[in-house]
Amino acid sequence: MSEAAQLIQHDRSHQISSRDRLPAFPHTVSHPGTRAVSARGSSVMDDSTDLHDGFSPFQGFQSLQDPQQRMLEMMRTVRELVQPASKVVRPGDVLYHSGLPFNTVFLINSGAYKLVSRSLDGREQIVSLKFRGDWLGFSGIAHGRHACDAVAMDTGNVSIIPYATLLEGCVRHPELMAVVHEAMSTEIRRERESLMSVCTLASQARVAEFLCAWARSMAQRGLRADELTLRMTRADLGNYLGMTLETVSRCLSRLNREQLIRFGERGRRQISIPDLARLEQYVISGSSARTARLQ
Amino acid sequence: MSEAAQLIQHDRSHQISSRDRLPAFPHTVSHPGTRAVSARGSSVMDDSTDLHDGFSPFQGFQSLQDPQQRMLEMMRTVRELVQPASKVVRPGDVLYHSGLPFNTVFLINSGAYKLVSRSLDGREQIVSLKFRGDWLGFSGIAHGRHACDAVAMDTGNVSIIPYATLLEGCVRHPELMAVVHEAMSTEIRRERESLMSVCTLASQARVAEFLCAWARSMAQRGLRADELTLRMTRADLGNYLGMTLETVSRCLSRLNREQLIRFGERGRRQISIPDLARLEQYVISGSSARTARLQ
DNA sequence: CGCTTGATTGAGTGCACTCAATCGGGGTGG
DNA sequence: CCACCCCGATTGAGTGCACTCAATCAAGCG
Numbered sequence: 094m095s096e097a098a099q100l101i102q103h104d105r106s107h108q109i110s111s112r113d114r115l116p117a118f119p120h121t122v123s124h125p126g127t128r129a130v131s132a133r134g135s136s137v138m139d140d141s142t143d144l145h146d147g148f149s150p151f152q153g154f155q156s157l158q159d160p161q162q163r164m165l166e167m168m169r170t171v172r173e174l175v176q177p178a179s180k181v182v183r184p185g186d187v188l189y190h191s192g193l194p195f196n197t198v199f200l201i202n203s204g205a206y207k208l209v210s211r212s213l214d215g216r217e218q219i220v221s222l223k224f225r226g227d228w229l230g231f232s233g234i235a236h237g238r239h240a241c242d243a244v245a246m247d248t249g250n251v252s253i254i255p256y257a258t259l260l261e262g263c264v265r266h267p268e269l270m271a272v273v274h275e276a277m278s279t280e281i282r283r284e285r286e287s288l289m290s291v292c293t294l295a296s297q298a299r300v301a302e303f304l305c306a307w308a309r310s311m312a313q314r315g316l317r318a319d320e321l322t323l324r325m326t327r328a329d330l331g332n333y334l335g336m337t338l339e340t341v342s343r344c345l346s347r348l349n350r351e352q353l354i355r356f357g358e359r360g361r362r363q364i365s366i367p368d369l370a371r372l373e374q375y376v377i378s379g380s381s382a383r384t385a386r387l388q
Numbered sequence: 389m390s391e392a393a394q395l396i397q398h399d400r401s402h403q404i405s406s407r408d409r410l411p412a413f414p415h416t417v418s419h420p421g422t423r424a425v426s427a428r429g430s431s432v433m434d435d436s437t438d439l440h441d442g443f444s445p446f447q448g449f450q451s452l453q454d455p456q457q458r459m460l461e462m463m464r465t466v467r468e469l470v471q472p473a474s475k476v477v478r479p480g481d482v483l484y485h486s487g488l489p490f491n492t493v494f495l496i497n498s499g500a501y502k503l504v505s506r507s508l509d510g511r512e513q514i515v516s517l518k519f520r521g522d523w524l525g526f527s528g529i530a531h532g533r534h535a536c537d538a539v540a541m542d543t544g545n546v547s548i549i550p551y552a553t554l555l556e557g558c559v560r561h562p563e564l565m566a567v568v569h570e571a572m573s574t575e576i577r578r579e580r581e582s583l584m585s586v587c588t589l590a591s592q593a594r595v596a597e598f599l600c601a602w603a604r605s606m607a608q609r610g611l612r613a614d615e616l617t618l619r620m621t622r623a624d625l626g627n628y629l630g631m632t633l634e635t636v637s638r639c640l641s642r643l644n645r646e647q648l649i650r651f652g653e654r655g656r657r658q659i660s661i662p663d664l665a666r667l668e669q670y671v672i673s674g675s676s677a678r679t680a681r682l683q
Numbered sequence: 684c685g686c687t688t689g690a691t692t693g694a695g696t697g698c699a700c701t702c703a704a705t706c707g708g709g710g711t712g713g
Numbered sequence: 714c715c716a717c718c719c720c721g722a723t724t725g726a727g728t729g730c731a732c733t734c735a736a737t738c739a740a741g742c743g
Contacts, residue, residue: 208580210580210581210584212584212588213672214671214672216584216588216589217588218580218583218584218587218588220580220583220584221580231572231573231576232573232576232577232580233573234569234570234572234573235570235573235574235576235577240577240580241580260562260565260566260569263558263565264559264562264565267555267559270555270558270559270565271555273569274529274555274568274572275529275530277526277529277569277572277573277576278526278527278528278529278530278572279530280576281526281527281530281572281575281576281579282527282530282535284576284579284580284583285503285505285513285515285516285527285535285536285579286505287583288513288515288579288582288583288586289505289507289511289513289515291583291586291587291630292513292586292627292630293507293511293512293513294511332587335586335587376509377508377509
């Protein structure tokens with residue numbers, strides 16, 4: 094058994110109640126080959142050379158497929174070339190702890206995860222939220238130790254990929270390397286979007302944009318985008334968005350009052366978005382220059 | 389203090405060249421595709437050419453402890469395996485524009501650079517500052533187009549590395565791939581540190597931490613850490629730190645009044661830090677829970 | 684049933700923002 | 714040369730948004 098599995102610990106002290114009626118098998122490791130590999134072998138990512146010849150009509154090579162197909166293709170590529178073990182996680186499970194030696198990354202098959210950074214003086218910050226198709230652990234490559242905690246917010250499943258295995262795979266299969274580079278590049282982009290949001294938007298617009306981003310993200314994964322089920326407390330939300338839990342609550346109430354969102358029947362963590370375009374419009378109109386403009 | 393804790397420390401890299409009398413050309417675009425190698429650029433480049441032989445291809449440079457040595461080693465590896473052209477940039481030069489096709493990354497030999505993201509509705513955000521040893525362009529991999537502008541804030545020199553070439557190099561030289569992965573991982577870490585700073589620190593502590601990070605980074609490169617020369621306006625600073633330029637100015641004045649920093653004789657962009665430990669202590673004490681705590 | 688945890692809402696405060704005036708240095712032209 | 718302007722930086726006055734503190738409510742659970 095890999096040391097990766099040993100790193101995974103089950104911490105049930107912070108379980109989100111009532112949401113896991115699924116039978117959980119925390120220590121079950123399933124095998125990847127079970128999913129049939131599609132016959133059409135040549136994926137779009139194979140040919141990495143023609144991507145960079147300087148011209149692309151749309152979004153580069155991505156435009157050849159919709160994002161969901163691309164994600165599936167990516168996951169298929171990884172499964173095929175790395176053949177990783179996988180693992181079921183439950184709410185509160187920690188995939189890796191900040192400071193522990195890095196030797197494994199994870200590819201998310203399902204579930205929702207938060208990455209929590211801690212400063213030396215004890216400040217905690219949720220720096221990222223991750224979902225199906227996202228990778229976990231890249232930040233640990235740099236110094237050989239994980240830079241944050243990865244905590245499952247929901248029941249889910251991750252592929253376990255020893256980093257050494259991944260590197261070997263990248264050497265033998267350049268298309269896998271392209272996939273990994275792209276995933277890391279995406280992660281850099283996302284962090285920057287968070288920073289932009291926190292730095293330039295007032296609190297209510299920030300909450301609104303968060304909901305928009307979540308909705309878009311769900312749509313991109315083929316899930317329904319008009320009915321969000323937040324799997325986090327107001328405290329988590331506030332921490333991630335750089336505001337207090339009370340402010341989050343007030344902003345959501347105000348958005349609800351203004352009909353931009355609607356609370357679901359099954360608790361106020363369920364939020365429906367009647368008109369996503371209108372919510373996005375609100376973000377734009379609310380983006381008064383909150384900080385210093387450039388030039 | 390544990391080894392792990394040290395590894396997590398902030399290390400934004402900053403490097404400043406000493407001359408500053410050059411005129412700025414704010415909208416000059418230099419073309420990365422032109423392989424113009426300037427002979428006189430060698431003055432700013434590290435021209436050590438001796439090889440280093442022994443490091444594990446899959447471990448990157450983690451075995452080397454001294455960060456400065458590690459950086460030099462990394463740059464040497466890239467020069468050796470990729471043999472990139474290089475290019476002199478001047479203040480205001482734009483290495484790449486957001487939205488333009490991505491096909492090149494850059495490795496910074498000298499100078500200071502800012503990465504500016506723009507949202508659809510026109511908000512601008514300096515998302516990162518880059519210096520010697522940092523890479524530029526990784527965020528463009530994901531969608532085949534650059535995600536931000538890269539603007540030189542000072543005279544400098546960058547190595548020009550076509551991404552296709554880099555990929556080929558990675559396939560043939562696993563140690564190069566490790567270098568690239570490590571660089572991207574570092575970039576992810578840095579963005580998260582920025583987010584943490586913006587989300588958890590009050591404005592004055594945020595400014596203080598920015599200065600601390602700068603100073604540490606100088607020290608890490610063997611340069612003097614008690615005399616900083618900021619190469620950006622208060623507006624840039626404020627944008628990067630998520631506050632207005634007036635607030636930046638007030639915070640600096642207050643830090644000066646409290647003897648935590650001292651303004652230099654050559655203008656108020658020059659800042660000396662009499663006691664770095666005391667400044668760092670101030671950051672910690674000023675880190676009152678500004679946003680929601682977790683659990 | 685009471686306990687606990689999470690969410691909401693209210694009241695009041697303070698920090699950081701906006702607006703605005705001033706200052707200083709560097710460059711330019713009369 | 715000075716006068717002038719422009720730009721960046723500083724400082725002040727006043728305001729408002731988001732924070733703190735605190736009470737209440739709702740839901741889940743032993």
